[in-house]
Amino acid sequence: MSVELLEKIREALMKGKANDVKVMTEEAVAQKISVGEILDKALISGMSIIGEKFKNNQVYVPEVLIAARAMNAAMAVLKPLLKAADIKSKGIICIGTVKGDLHDIGKNLVRMMLEGAGYEVIDLGVNVDAQKFLDAAKEKKPQVVAMSALLTTTMGSMKSTIEALKNAGIKVKFIVGGAPLTESFAKEIGADGYAPDAASAVDLVASLIAA
Numbered sequence: 001m002s003v004e005l006l007e008k009i010r011e012a013l014m015k016g017k018a019n020d021v022k023v024m025t026e027e028a029v030a031q032k033i034s035v036g037e038i039l040d041k042a043l044i045s046g047m048s049i050i051g052e053k054f055k056n057n058q059v060y061v062p063e064v065l066i067a068a069r070a071m072n073a074a075m076a077v078l079k080p081l082l083k084a085a086d087i088k089s090k091g092i093i094c095i096g097t098v099k100g101d102l103h104d105i106g107k108n109l110v111r112m113m114l115e116g117a118g119y120e121v122i123d124l125g126v127n128v129d130a131q132k133f134l135d136a137a138k139e140k141k142p143q144v145v146a147m148s149a150l151l152t153t154t155m156g157s158m159k160s161t162i163e164a165l166k167n168a169g170i171k172v173k174f175i176v177g178g179a180p181l182t183e184s185f186a187k188e189i190g191a192d193g194y195a196p197d198a199a200s201a202v203d204l205v206a207s208l209i210a211a
């Protein structure tokens with residue numbers, strides 16, 4: 001019975017049916033299915049299937065966004081219980097679109113996929129300068145700082161941000177992404193990793209945290 005309900009939640013999440021996901025998540029809670037089980041077997045697993053499909057061009061940005069919206073609807077039900085159940089997040093990530101850059105659709109996708117995978121994500125927004133990344137890193141103590149850029153003219157901000165945090169003695173992994181970026185650019189500026197898409201960003205974060 002509970003397995004069936006979790007499967008139904010996962011299916012509805014993948015179809016982006018936010019209201020159904022919310023209602024069934026409430027039902028699962030009422031049936032005393034643990035928060036961890038709802039997360040792992042329904043929500044996170046549904047989002048990771050969507051992530052894989054997105055990576056393989058089997059689904060596109062709109063499908064990912066509506067699945068993430070459904071995920072958020074379920075998370076609103078689970079959040080108060082997460083604290084009570086003392087479920088630990090897999091890690092803390094500070095994410096932002098770099099200084100001078102206002103593009104946030106890709107960054108938001110990365111944030112949602114990371115949240116869907118069980119990370120606590122602090123979203124610093126757009127046009128984030130080095131000082132703001134530095135302040136957030138000091139305050140939130142993330143394992144990973146994640147930067148997005150969509151303009152060739154703003155990619156340079158990534159390098160200055162990495163330098164500013166390294167010079168301040170902050171021990172954190174840096175990942176970068178965004179349409180104009182490449183793996184070799186990421187290496188050149190001293191980032192720990194580059195991800196071409198949101199699902200790969202989740203894999204990258206997992207491997208960096210595990211290391």
Ligand code: B1M
Pocket residue numbers: 061100101102103104105106107109110146147148149150151152153175176177178179180195196197198199201
């Ligand atoms: Co702008 N824009 N835009 N724009 N815009 C581009 C990027 C551009 C390529 C269009 C073009 O000329 N063909 C061009 C950049 C050229 C360049 O520098 N090479 C451009 C320009 C020039 C500009 C302005 C300068 C235009 C102007 O005003 N003259 C201006 C700049 C404003 C600013 O930022 N200061 C501008 C403004 C805008 C809008 C505000 C109108 C709007 C942004 C709305 C918003 O984001 N809220 C906009 C849009 C929508 C685009 C396009 C059309 C779409 C971008 C997008 O959202 N893609 C874009 C052209 C295009 O890409 N076809 C364009 C969908 C998104 C899911 O993909 O962001 O690549 P993407 O994210 C992917 C991956 O890159 C990766 O994962 C995501 C999902 O797989 N990824 C990461 C992204 N961040 C990551 C971080 C990671 C890991 C992976 O780890 C941290």
